[in-house]
Amino acid sequence: MNPDAKTLWHAPQWAFAVLLALLGMLGPFSIDTYLPAFAGIAQSLGATPVQMQQTLSAYLFGFAFMALFHGAISDSFGRRPVVLWGLAAFTLASVGCALSQSIGQLVFFRAVQGLSTGAGIVVSRAVVRDMFPPAQAQKVMSQITIFFGVAPAIAPMVGGWMLVHVSWHGIFWFLAGVGVVLWVANYRLLPETLHLSQRQHFHPRHLLAGYWKLGSDPRFFLLALASGVPFNGMFLYILSAPVFLGEHLGLAPQQFFWCFLLTIGGIMGGALVSGRMAGKVVPKQQIRYGFVIMLTIGVINLLANLLFKAHVSWALIPLCIFSFGWALMVPVVTLLVLDLHPERRGMASSLQMFVGSTANGIVAGLISPLVMYSTVALATASLLMMGVGLVAWLTIRHRWPAIGQTIEHH
Numbered sequence: 001m002n003p004d005a006k007t008l009w010h011a012p013q014w015a016f017a018v019l020l021a022l023l024g025m026l027g028p029f030s031i032d033t034y035l036p037a038f039a040g041i042a043q044s045l046g047a048t049p050v051q052m053q054q055t056l057s058a059y060l061f062g063f064a065f066m067a068l069f070h071g072a073i074s075d076s077f078g079r080r081p082v083v084l085w086g087l088a089a090f091t092l093a094s095v096g097c098a099l100s101q102s103i104g105q106l107v108f109f110r111a112v113q114g115l116s117t118g119a120g121i122v123v124s125r126a127v128v129r130d131m132f133p134p135a136q137a138q139k140v141m142s143q144i145t146i147f148f149g150v151a152p153a154i155a156p157m158v159g160g161w162m163l164v165h166v167s168w169h170g171i172f173w174f175l176a177g178v179g180v181v182l183w184v185a186n187y188r189l190l191p192e193t194l195h196l197s198q199r200q201h202f203h204p205r206h207l208l209a210g211y212w213k214l215g216s217d218p219r220f221f222l223l224a225l226a227s228g229v230p231f232n233g234m235f236l237y238i239l240s241a242p243v244f245l246g247e248h249l250g251l252a253p254q255q256f257f258w259c260f261l262l263t264i265g266g267i268m269g270g271a272l273v274s275g276r277m278a279g280k281v282v283p284k285q286q287i288r289y290g291f292v293i294m295l296t297i298g299v300i301n302l303l304a305n306l307l308f309k310a311h312v313s314w315a316l317i318p319l320c321i322f323s324f325g326w327a328l329m330v331p332v333v334t335l336l337v338l339d340l341h342p343e344r345r346g347m348a349s350s351l352q353m354f355v356g357s358t359a360n361g362i363v364a365g366l367i368s369p370l371v372m373y374s375t376v377a378l379a380t381a382s383l384l385m386m387g388v389g390l391v392a393w394l395t396i397r398h399r400w401p402a403i404g405q406t407i408e409h410h
Contacts, residue, residue: 008191009131017140019189020127021147022182023083023120026090027063030113030175031056032155037168044168047103055103055110060364062114064357070122071350072207075200079123079130079346080192084183086119091179098172113175118353120182125349129338130193135279141331142275146268157257200343210347219400220340220348221355222392226287227333228356230294230389232363233382234263234323239364240372248375249312259316266320270327283332284397284404290329291390297321298383302376310375322382333393336404359385 009016034041042052074082093116096109128140162170200206214220237244237259245251245259270290277286301318337352338345363385371377396403 017143071346145271266323293325
């Protein structure tokens with residue numbers, strides 16, 4: 001933690017959480033905003049569905065790759081420069097997307113967007129721990145999760161409105177505008193939270209030593225799995241939405257927002273309760289509550305789909321409850337990850353994001369297309385992914401029982 005933290009931010013704590021949440025929202029926002037325009041872009045640029053999918057894959061690959069480095073660079077040069085350069089690159093890439101005349105150009109600029117957007121979410125996590133002691137950091141992380149949950153709900157609506165009333169180019173001009181506003185806001189408001197005494201020497205050998213130290217620590221890898229993989233238990237349903245909602249539940253596209261609304265409601269509710277528990281409930285207990293909720297609803301969801309034909313009257317409720325359980329435990333697990341090696345918080349945030357992004361990419365490219373056509377397969381895959389996280393957490397509890405054992409206030 002920065003020894004001068006109390007002098008760096010004088011406005012209310014929630015305002016700081018909003019600033020950091022907006023940084024974190026940029027990633028999912030720039031994915032979901034253009035999804036409603038897939039067909040329109042394909043028609044305009046003469047692109048095939050496979051080529052359109054490449055615009056998403058290029059973004060996700062760029063995001064996952066660069067997520068490895070944003071935090072490590074911020075450990076050496078400070079948090080502010082990485083955020084500001086990332087936002088500047090994102091803004092220019094968004095302009096490039098808006099001006100694209102071919103699918104090749106769009107794929108290229110989407111990759112650049114992906115390479116730059118990770119800076120916000122990776123660095124913002126490190127900033128929280130620079131500024132706040134553990135219990136307070138959990139409250140701020142929970143507030144960020146609440147605001148962060150709004151992005152996937154609003155983004156498709158904004159993109160759909162832009163497509164109808166402006167054009168698909170307008171969606172990317174809008175994202176460029178968001179980039180400009182965020183750059184100005186962070187230039188004026190975001191303090192440099194990494195103390196000079198805590199900066200790491202920037203040298204390839206030193207960086208590799210840091211990556212090796214974290215990557216070879218089984219506690220780090222297991223905690224990253226415990227937070228990143230269960231997320232896909234609900235993300236799988238979002239990725240499979242056209243088939244799950246349209247074919248299995250018989251909803252029209254304009255009714256899809258119910259799914260996003262319930263999922264985001266669960267995330268925001270879980271994050272709110274997590275913040276209330278901060279400093280009062282032992283971290284390991286809170287994580288246990290989250291996994292118990294996810295396991296229970298995952299099993300009920302699978303049994304319901306085995307016994308009955310999926311129906312809109314009940315099929316979306318498990319998503320809401322599962323999301324609640326995930327959001328209840330993930331702020332705590334994230335802080336445990338950041339505190340394993342305090343001198344490498346930026347790098348830890350990077351690697352945690354890389355593990356999560358890689359899992360998301362595998363689910364998007366491989367698992368979702370395999371299971372989306374069966375509600376039983378969807379429920380099974382969702383439960384299994386939660387199970388990966390649960391096994392990772394139980395392994396930690398067995399081998400390192402001291403982790404998450406006490407409430408820290410320092």
